[in-house]
Amino acid sequence: MIYDPARANPLFGNPLKTRDDLAKAVIDLFEPLLPYFSEGCARVRLGAAGAIFDRAAADLEGFARPLWGIVPLVAGGGAFPHWDLYRRGLANGTNPAHPEYWGDLADRNQRLVELAAVGFALALVPEHIWEPLDDREKKTVSSYLLRARELEFIDNNWKFFRVLIDLGLERVSVAFDHRKTLAYLDELEAFDLGEGWYRDGPVRRVDHYIPFAMHFYGLIYAVLARGDEARKDRFRGRAQTFAGDIRHWFGPDGAALAFGRSQTYRFAAGGFWGALAFAGVEALPWAEIKGYYMRHIRWWSAMPIADRDGVLSVGYGYPNLFMSESYNSPGSPYWALKFFLPLALPGDHPFWTAEEAPQPEFPEPVALKPAGMVAMHTPGNVVVLSSGQQHDKMLGANEKYSKFVYSTRYAFNIEADDRNFSAASFDGMLGLSDDGVHFRMRETLEEALIADDLLYSRWRPWSDVTVETWLLPENPWHIRIHRIATPRTLSTIEGGFAIERADFNADRSEHAEGRAIWYGQTDVSAIVDLSLHLRTGQAMSPIPNTNLIHAKTLLPQLRCEINPGSTLLVTAAMALPIHENWAKALENPPGRPNLDELERHSREKGVSVPAFALLM
Template identity: 30%
Template structure:
C-alpha cells in the first residue's frame, strides 16, 4: 500500500488556502448551462427527438449522432430542472418532454435509435433513464400513458442483454434497469447483481478503479466509475438494490479525490491523458460527486473550486466556441483527438462537469469559502500506486506532471503498439501526447525506445511496474518510479476502429529495457538501461532514442547545444540533456524533432530528443525538464558503486540521496557511474531572445 502520510489529505494543511481568482456564483453556473441548452435546442429536429450539431457525421451515422446530441444535453437539462425544483424552467421541461415523446414514437422521423439497431443506444439510454428519474415529478409523471409505455419498451432490451462491454458500461445497464424497476417495467435481479460484482472487480488500491480488466487508468475513473455509483444510489429504489454498499463507494470516492485534486493544473487544465479527451470538463464531475456524497475528507469549497477551475479553463480557451458549440477537440476543434466513432454530439458528455447545478440554491456548497487547489498552494509531489504514477506539480508555473510506469491500457503481458494516450512515460496539464497517425505507430515524445535502421521505434506496452514511491529524507523529497519492459516492434494490423488502446499487429522483440525516474519539481533524471537484446538483434543496428516533453503552439522556438535540446512556446520550456557517465563526456546527440499538426494544442509541434549508442548493460542518463518561465539548470548526480545510491544536486542547490531497491537499481552491483552536467546555456539564452 502507498504511504498515505506523504499525501496531502487535510484541507487545512495547505500554505495558501485561498485561491487568487474568484469562483463562479451559482447564477453564473446557471447562465453557462442555459447558454449550452439554448444552442442545443436551436439544433433540434422538428420533433425534438434528435439534436444534430453541425460537423461531419460520426462513425456510427447521423441517427446515432442525433440520439447522442439529445441524450447528452438531456443530462444538462435534468441537472438544471432538478436544481430549480422545477420552478422557472417550464420551457425546458416542455422541450425535454416533447423530445422524449418523439424519441420513443416508432413512427416519428426523428425517433431514437433502438438498442437492437445500434449498441451506442445502450450508452445514451442510461442518460435518459437517469434524468427521467431525477426529474420524475416534472417530466415522467406528466408524460402520457402511451409515451410511458413506449419509454419502457425502448429501455426494456437492456434486461438480460449480456453483450454490454465489461467496463464502465455495466453502469448503463444498472441505471436503466433501476429505472425500469421503479416504473413497473421489466428488470433482472441477476443482471443487477452481476453488474455490481463486475464493478467491484474494477476496484484497486487508493480509491482507484480500472475501466475493465486492462491497466486502464484515466478520466473514466472519475467521470464514470465514481460518478455513477453516487447518482445511482439516489435513484428511486436503488437503496434496496444497493444492499448497504454505498458507504464503501463513498469512501473510495473520498480517497480518490485526494489524488484527483493533485492532478488539476493551476490554470484549471485536467491532465491530457487517456481516451475521450473531447469530453473536456467532464473531468469536473467527480468533485461534484464528492459534494453530493458528502465525502468527509474534502471541504465543499475546495471541491467546488476544483470543478470551477476546470470548467472555466475551457471557457477561457474557446470551449464552447464562438457559436456556443462544443466541438470535437480540446480548446478548439481538432478531430484527431476524438475516437473513430465520435460524432458532433459526442463532446456533450462534458456536461457532467455541470453536475453541481442539480444542487439547489440553498445548498451550503454555494456559500462555502473557496479553497485553493494543491498546486495553487504549494509544490506537489506524490506517488499513486495503482496507475504507477509519480505526480509533480509546481506552484510557480501551475504545471502538474505525471511520470508513468504502470499504465498502458493493456492486459499484463499483452504486447501491442504503445497507445500515445496511455503508454508514454510522461503526461502533463500543459502538454499533449502526439495523436496523429504517426503518433499511434511510433513512440517519440516522452519515450525511451530502440530505433532500427528502418526508423522503427519500439513500444513498451505490458511493462512491469517496479515501483512508484516518494522518498522523504531530511535533505529533500524525490519521487522514484521504475519499470521494466520487453521492448518490441509492432507492424500493426489494419483497423478502422480506435478506442484508445494501442494497435495490435505482428510483434518482434528487441530486448529488455529498464527505466528509472527520479523526480523533483519540474525535473526528472531518467536512467535507461538496455539489459539484454533479443536473439538475432545487434546493438550495431540500433540507437537508443529518449524523447522529452512535446511543445505545441502556433510558433515554437527550439534549438540544440551539443548534448542538450530545448523547445519553448507560451512561456513554457521543454529541455532534455544527456548526462555524463563513468567520468566520460555525455555521448548523446541532441536534436529537436518537428511533428506538424500532431497535437491539439497547436500546429507547430517540437520534441527535444537525445540519441545514444546501444551498449547492453550500460546505463544512459538524461535530465528532462518542463517549466514555465526561466528554465532550470541541469542537475549533477552520482550513482554509487553498488548501483543503489543515487546522489543528485538539483538546480536550486538541494542535494538528495536516493537509496534504490535491488529491483530499481539500473546497473549491476559493483558498477560505479558518475553523472554530471552543467547548465543548459542554450535554454538560458533562449529565455532572453
C-alpha cells in the first residue's frame, strides 16, 4: 500500500461537527500512545529525537500532556477507559524509589511545566486520578507537587503553572501557603499591555502564547479558583476584549496565523475559543465563537500531522524538525489537546447548542496596535503586516517574528542554509548580503511605530547599515517601502508569498524586469517592483521542507544590487487562490506611494508599538 499521510491523522474521517465528534477525537488522538507507555506507566517515550531537557522530563511530557484533553472529556461526562495508566504512572513517577521516577525538581525545570497538567486533573477530576490512590501514594504525589510549587518558574506564562498546581492541591485538600500563588498572579497581571493583550514575560514579542497560554490559563483560574473575584473578573474582561482582535489571526477556512514560536502545538491555537466557553465569556456571539473553534479543528483534520502509527509529529502542516525549537521533544505536540477544554461543559451549554456562524466580513484593514500588526482580509486568507516584535534566541527566530507579512493561508519559510544567499527564499522579507554568500535580514529593531494602518520600523542588518521600512495594506496587495543607507555595495533579494508546488513541473512562472509571478495549481503569487529603478524578477522554488504548511513551494522574488549611499526600494506583493479573480488583481497593481506623506503620517500619528516598547 502507498502511505497516505492524511489517513495517518487520527482526526481523518471525523466530521468534527458536534460535541460527540470532539469527544471521539480525544480518544482517537490518545489511543496511538498506548503502546508507548512504560511498564510502570510513568513514562511515554514517542521518539528518539532529543530536547534541551533530559529524557525523564521528556517522558513526563509524553505522559502529562494528553491530560489536557482527557480531563475535560471526563469532567463533562465522557468515558476514558485508561485511568489505571495515569494513576499508576502518577504514583510511580513521583516516587524516588521507583525506577520510573521522573527525577528531582529544580528551578526553571521542564518538570514544573508538565506538573501543571497534573494539577489541572486533580482540580477537575480527583475522583479518577487522586481518590483511588492509597494514603502512601497520596503522600508521595502531594510531596512532589508541594516541592514543585516552592521553586522558581520562568518569568513568563510559566508562572501560571504554579497556579494550576495549586488549584489541584487545593481541590484535594492539601494545605500550602497561598502567598506565593498570589504573588505570581500579580506578576502575571503586570504583563498586561492593554486592549486585552499581554506580553509573555519581559520580552518584545506577543504570539500564540497570549491566547493559548496567558488567556487560556487565566480563564481556567476564573472558573476553578475560590474567591479572588476581582482578579477573576479582570481575567474575563481582558479575554472579552482580546477576542475582538485575535479573531483576525484566523482565516475563513479555520487556519490560524502561522506566526511565532511553538507552532508544533498546532490546534492549541484554537484553545482560546474553547476557554471562552469554559469560562462563560460570550465575547462574541456563541455562534461566532463556535464557528472559529470548529473550523479550526476541521482544518487540522485534513493535514498530514501524524506519523504512520497516528502519533502526532513534531512539525506544523507535516512532520518537520527543521522548524522546531530546542524545547520540543517527541511528546511536545500533545499540548494541542488543550483545544478540547469545552468538553467539560454539558451538552446543553449555549456554546454547544449554537449553530456555527461564518467569519464576518472585514472589508477594511484592522489595526492590532498592541501587537504592531495590521490585518487585511483577502479571499480565503488573512494577511497580517507586522512590525514591532522580535526574538533573537532560537533557530528561525527572525523568520518566526520579524518578517514583514504573515498569512493564514501561506505560511512562512525558515531559511535552510545561511551560507547560500542565492538559494534563500526571503518570503515576506528583504535579505541583504555584502559578500554574496552570507546574508542578513530584519532581526531586532531600533524603533517600531504604528499609525492607523501604517507600520514603520528602523533596523540595522549590520552596525553601519540602516534600513527604514514602511508597510501599508492595499487589498489584496500590500506595499513595502525600504530606505536603505549603506557605506558599501549590497546584494538584495525580496520575496513574496510561498505557495504550494505541484509535481511534474505542472506550475507555470513568469518573470521579467520589475516582476515575478507563479501560477500554481491552487494559488497565484506575485511580486511587483514599484521602485524608480526596477529590480530583476525571479521565479524560484525554495529548498524543500522549509515552509510550515507545504513541503515544496514556489516563490516570486525581486533581486538587485544597491550602491553605497541611500537607496529606495518599493514593493507590492499579493497571493490569491486560483479560483479567485487574480487576473484582475494582476492587471491593477497599486501605484507607488508618496514617501514624504507616509513619513509625515508615521511621525505625526505614530505611537510606539506596545509589544516593542518594553519598560526594563
